[in-house]
Amino acid sequence: MFLLKKLGEEMEHTSSELGNQSLWAKIWQFFVVDKVFLVSFIIALNAMVFGQAHFTTRFFDWKVIATVFGLMLVIGGFRESGLLRYIGESMVSKSKTTRQLVRFTTNLTFFLAVFFTNDLTILTMLPLYLYITKHVENRKSVYWGASFIVPACHMGSTLLPFGNPHNLYVYNFFHLSSNNMAFFKGTVPMWIAGFIVLNLACFLIDKDPIHVDTKPKDFNIVEVVVFVALMVLMATSVFTKVAIGGINFYWIAAGITSLIVFLYKRELFKSADYHLILTFMCFFIIVGNLVDIEQITTFVSNLASSPQGAFLGTVLISQVISNISSAVLMSPFTTHGVAVILGADVGGVGMLTASMATLIAYKVISVQGRSEIAGYAKYFAICMVAFLVVLTAIGLVIVSII
Template sequence: MSFTAFAAFIQREKLAVGLLALLLVLCLIAPDQITHIPGLIDARTIAALGGLLCLTTALDLSGGLRWAAARLIDHAASQRTAALALVALTVIAAMFVTNDVALFIAVPLTLNLSRLTGQSSVRLVIFEALAANTGSLLTPIGNPQNLFLWQTSGVSFAAFAVAMAPLAAVLTAGLLLATWLAFPVRRLQSHEVEAGRTDRSLLTAALLLYPPFLIAVNAGWAVPAGLALLVLFLIFRTGVLARLDWALLLVFALMFVDLRLLAGLPTVSHVLSGLGEPHRLYGAAILLSQLISNVPAAIALEPFTHDWKTLSYGVNIGGFGLLPGSLANLIALRLLGQKGAWRSFHLWSIPALILAAAVGYWLLFG
């Protein structure tokens, strides 16, 4: 790799480079943890993410999402209608197939819609990220932190969903209102005469592989399922793997290592042990999520409290705000792939955090 290519990689993959630099610092602080680094990576999450990337890339290359975007243009009365449809789709999908999967469906569809109309996709992808965090908080299977807290709390699926329903209802209503206000009534117009050819065999394969892959992941077989997809595409469709965003997988692996090393430092662990009181727990869950993401925040705080509802409210609300608050945020902007989009993201997500935190506090303690 030439110096120019290396410099371009550094410029393009700032987050990965930053996480790698943090890892080096943490290794200097706690050198005895170096041998434990491989075990800090959640192989199931990486395998699930890799499999979803394979399937989404295949859908995109097949032209299927482009076709769906063209149909949306045909039926949507305006940009506002299209935005409401995609945001609502993301909210509903996130309740049942996790926030990450919802974004792997909605964002590529949005990007194809943008290519056909020539309109910017930045704001809509940002709203889809907010929608993924909003919809996923309702159910125990909506996101990884809920799944973890559901398992440790011992409550039923229904009891968990009922406890989260008031927050989900208020935030969903607010998000749909914001979407209605943020997008104009201007009609969508295609800039292309033809939406392009569709690779039906690749489209069919991707659609048929989605359900069994998701079932396997839900059953705890993410690693063998991810490896199976990798082998299938390696044999039959190597072009899909060539277009895969391998750097995103690196970012996620580094996040697991860095955040778990950080949470394991004695000083950090001592501070966390004093946060069991409900008001402190709620605030700590939100703030800690901003720093280390809401999944590690839930894992770090859970041993110090039995108040799973307050903790769940806090870490789910913590998914809004700063970009690291939720891994779904990183996925959305990564799929968007537009330089400087994080600035626009924070213009919407920080106010969303403030409002959601106020709503959550009122529902818990009001």
Template sequence: MNIKAFVKKEIVFCVSVFLAVASSLITCPTARMMLSFCDWRVIVLLFSLMLVIQAFKSENVLDNAAVWILRLCPSVRSLYFSFTFLVFFSSMAVTNDVALLTFVPLSILVCKMADIPSVMLVILETVAANLGSCVTPMGNPQNLFLYSFYSIPVVDFFKTTLVIAIPSFILLFVSVILITAGEKNKPFFFSKNDFSFHPVRRVRTSVYSVVMLVILLSVFRIIDYRIGFIFTLISILLCNRHLLKKVDYCLLMTFCAFFVFTKNCTSVPGLSSTISSVLKSPGVVFGVSIAASQVISNVPAALLLSNFTEETHALLLGVNAGGLGTLIASLASVISYKLYNSENPNTSGIYLLKFTVVNIIFMILLIPLCLLFVNR
């Protein structure tokens, strides 16, 4: 892969490295200081989650679950419901980008088999992934970071994220009803093939399930994250060491680069106090986090703004609601667009238009509810 192709593929990583290097030239931190800037608990947990997700993908666990559900679909409407809420709930555990990488290609293939357009289904899946993932600490990178950075109590975390989750579930339900109004009884035909696990795969899947449980216990601080990391690494090395090659190391390094950049910003005289003075009220923090997410995406927005405010719940809601809106507001949205465009290049413009309209509508409907919560 040449440099131009790499930059195009990993634009966020390249921008984060540039910002880290540029800011370091101004503040001149030592190597030891730069290492201390990184929140290693977040990095280790994110690495462990990505590793176990790759493990499940290697055993086709999610694919088999999706196919099993599809066998139960008698109509287009049931197909929409199945995929939309399969993505919504799975993203809470396996992150929004993995849920889309798993189910979007399958849904596009199924739509081709059934001779129905896939554009609205993919858009709903993308919205469902971004909204479903906001519920749990491990659902997306910004949640994992904020949960760790602010040491948010578990109950408080879920009280906050459910402000988005419950209305989102209702909005998605209504959206499916409206979108499939003219096709609710149109039959959907799917091959009744049998899918089963090889005995060795059953054993590995069982091991990965235990690993996932240990990681979740680490996320919720029930066991030390370092113990969880060692257990995860040993288990993967014993079961399938090749999975280590499939981890998105650019994402991990992106986090490290943004940690360095944001810490450098806080050490610039006057800058930290100026930004902090602006981000005093919950409403302002919520609004700025949504606006920043539209431009630099919600993960960098969370990393940057967390250094200047203690309005935890406003920031948490803001960067999650901010995942809606523009295509780059959430990196998961870019993933689904690329997947759709690779199969339907002639309709990519239609996809972008409909995607933007749907996302803006969802964001407009959710913002008042979030503001009521942060300003209470």
């Protein structure tokens, strides 16, 4: 895949450069390479200054940190196995019209995101889509199709607690494992509604005949079996409160996963998103200090006193500081956990800053579709705004009913 090869070359070049840099230069590079982490770090420092000026861990959620890290390793394993690429190429190779291709791509993205998170799904499906549509004459339909992949990821990952990091955080923060029905009463309707809206949007695509020239490449069966087993292990740790020998099962699951990956494919540790874990920690510190500022506590608590307010507040804050950060920020100030989850899921669609997945998608388009960036950017922007408005309206109805 062109983009993955390009990114790999850039990472190798960056690693080579870093090897010749001073320690301070490496530290600076680590901070500025991920803007979401950088902003969260700066906010955390300010929160400590204006809050109680202390490093507090009272809102640290170690289950989320351990589980997210374990899932990162597992998802990295699936990426290396080639399974997702094989599934994607197998499906799109059967497309006979542009509309069918877009529908296949959108629906496959939607269902893959249930298990494989937004980032990996986008990095698999979007480059593949852009590659196979580069000779399609109807560019308007191609632009629409590329844009649909982003909301498809966000809506697909809504269904399960481990579909994305903010779902997992809120699920654990509100102890929804003791009442899974409350969680699914919110996420299932949103998931179904997202599926319907995406498929209705596909009618915007013309039915021009096309020929997709791609052959599915083989994947590593052994690796798939290993990482399916580890995925089941990590998923079990999300839904259970079991402790063995006084050790919580999520630590055991993360430890077993880390050990197997270290023995079997240790290079996956290099590809884990450590910035995401540190971003979580920064916002744990932020919340721990802000809850001591009465004015902020009163304002946010009043905003999130109703499920509609918690939902809308999370959607709007997501547009500024990303959906993961908004979920962590809103959770301590409301009792409506499911509304926060749905707000973060919907809020990931919209501005480029709304989620890392949206930002990744735009970067992919900028690299692989740079010669047509104006066309892609136009329809990308229209699509994000339209889906944000429609899904926000649907979300308000759902949180009002449940």
